[in-house]
Amino acid sequence: MLEMILFASIKVVVVVAAVLTGCAYSTLLERKVVGHMQHRMGPNTAGPYGLLTPLADGLKLIFKEEIKPANIEPITYMLAPMISFVPAILTFAVIPFGKDNTFFGHDFTLVLSDLNVGVLFVFAVTSLGIYGIVLAGWSSGSKYSIMGAVRSSAQMISYEVGYGLSIVGVLIIANTLSLRELVELQMLPLWGTVSFLPNWFIFSQPLGFILFLTCAIAETNRAPFDMPEAESELVAGYHTEYSSMKFSMFFIAEYANMIAVSAVGATIFLGGWHGPFLDTMPMLSVLYFVLKVFCFMFFYIWLRATFPRFRYDQLMAFGWKVLFPLALLNTIVTAFFVIL
Amino acid sequence: MFETFFPILLLMAVGVFLSVVFIFLSAKIGRKTKLAKKFEPYECGVEPVGTTKEPVQVKFFLVAILFILFDIEVIFLYPYAVMARELGMFGLIEICVFVVILLVGYFYVLGRGALKWD
Numbered sequence: 001m002l003e004m005i006l007f008a009s010i011k012v013v014v015v016v017a018a019v020l021t022g023c024a025y026s027t028l029l030e031r032k033v034v035g036h037m038q039h040r041m042g043p044n045t046a047g048p049y050g051l052l053t054p055l056a057d058g059l060k061l062i063f064k065e066e067i068k069p070a071n072i073e074p075i076t077y078m079l080a081p082m083i084s085f086v087p088a089i090l091t092f093a094v095i096p097f098g099k100d101n102t103f104f105g106h107d108f109t110l111v112l113s114d115l116n117v118g119v120l121f122v123f124a125v126t127s128l129g130i131y132g133i134v135l136a137g138w139s140s141g142s143k144y145s146i147m148g149a150v151r152s153s154a155q156m157i158s159y160e161v162g163y164g165l166s167i168v169g170v171l172i173i174a175n176t177l178s179l180r181e182l183v184e185l186q187m188l189p190l191w192g193t194v195s196f197l198p199n200w201f202i203f204s205q206p207l208g209f210i211l212f213l214t215c216a217i218a219e220t221n222r223a224p225f226d227m228p229e230a231e232s233e234l235v236a237g238y239h240t241e242y243s244s245m246k247f248s249m250f251f252i253a254e255y256a257n258m259i260a261v262s263a264v265g266a267t268i269f270l271g272g273w274h275g276p277f278l279d280t281m282p283m284l285s286v287l288y289f290v291l292k293v294f295c296f297m298f299f300y301i302w303l304r305a306t307f308p309r310f311r312y313d314q315l316m317a318f319g320w321k322v323l324f325p326l327a328l329l330n331t332i333v334t335a336f337f338v339i340l
Numbered sequence: 341m342f343e344t345f346f347p348i349l350l351l352m353a354v355g356v357f358l359s360v361v362f363i364f365l366s367a368k369i370g371r372k373t374k375l376a377k378k379f380e381p382y383e384c385g386v387e388p389v390g391t392t393k394e395p396v397q398v399k400f401f402l403v404a405i406l407f408i409l410f411d412i413e414v415i416f417l418y419p420y421a422v423m424a425r426e427l428g429m430f431g432l433i434e435i436c437v438f439v440v441i442l443l444v445g446y447f448y449v450l451g452r453g454a455l456k457w458d
Contacts, residue, residue, distance in 0.1 A: 016355075070381075144383075154404075168421045331421075
């Protein structure tokens with residue numbers, strides 16, 4: 001019992017530290033990659049290759065003046081950054097990030113909590129983040145904020161439907177909601193026969209994967225679906241009136257959400273921590289997992305550097321008239337294939 | 341039971357603790373000035389006009405209602421997905437009937453122009 005509590009505490013601290021560091025360095029990665037894609041250098045002043053930039057940014061934000069506008073709703077204004085920050089971190093509670101291991105004679109599972117309804121938990125927690133955005137926009141007392149919040153809520157709930165539906169195909173094949181069992185299923189040979197490829201669900205559910213990716217980008221409010229922030233028309237959307245660490249909490253939450261959906265995508269479609277040579281070196285599994293998440297993150301940034309923003313009516317029409325029917329079709333076709 | 345939910349609660353507690361620390365830090369460390377102009381909501385430099393507590397377009401409300409309807413139907417598909425193999429042919433026919441009913445509603449909504457933005 002005591003041992004379990006100790007192990008859980010260690011894992012929680014390590015995961016939180018890893019996620020926060022990941023968020024910090026995603027900002028650097030984004031600025032570097034977008035910079036090089038536009039033939040610029042990106043940040044390169046703080047430390048070698050600008051590697052200390054996130055640290056400098058964080059310190060700067062802590063020492064910034066905190067401005068509370070006059071006509072805010074004080075309590076919700078305070079709570080909103082917390083409400084978007086906590087769920088963003090909470091997603092990582094059920095994601096398996098490595099193969100089970102033994103350290104100093106103790107069994108050590110590399111997942112915080114092996115919940116048997118892990119997939120449901122992930123989707124429930126991901127959709128909680130929207131409360132933070134809506135409350136922030138509503139309580140700020142600024143027109144840009146309220147418009148950003150209203151747009152964002154309409155966008156996020158519209159894509160939530162397709163997001164939830166896009167993985168039903170995988171669940172029909174796998175017949176489980178536990179993320180650990182999903183990863184274990186993906187370690188088998190492809191369709192039980194092709195021995196040189198793993199049974200990653202991206203091979204049996206390519207359409208589901210594309211739908212998941214699109215909806216995930218819209219869910220995390222990233223370009224080309226970054227309507228709520230649309231800086232050329234809404235200044236900064238829902239966090240216009242936030243400054244100092246409160247602003248940075250929204251910022252961390254956005255990047256944590258990106259990493260979270262990347263991790264979920266990697267776990268459900270790309271085999272999680274699965275990769276070659278795991279029998280001899282089980283610790284490689286963590287590296288594989290991080291690599292897969294990194295690929296997702298790079299793809300996100302690449303999209304941002306490539307595509308212009310959608311128009312609002314196009315965005316809503318795309319979500320309801322393209323993604324939703326396609327996801328439904330994918331589900332039914334998968335069900336027919338599995339049963340017949 | 342305790343073993344599965346303890347790490348989740350702990351992670352949540354750490355998250356709340358961190359956010360309280362962040363808010364506390366920025367309130368204490370940052371510099372403070374008292375200028376009335378600074379506490380006005382941002383409106384591109386001009387004096388703020390009107391109020392923000394105006395009603396939003398009813399379209400957004402309609403989207404929210406549609407979301408609840410369709411998302412609940414998606415949630416009904418989850419238990420089916422987990423039991424798909426066991427239910428076999430019977431389940432497949434049942435779920436097809438369910439999806440057809442869902443699609444009738446969907447095309448009704450489309451026909452009434454609820455998803456038209458202009």
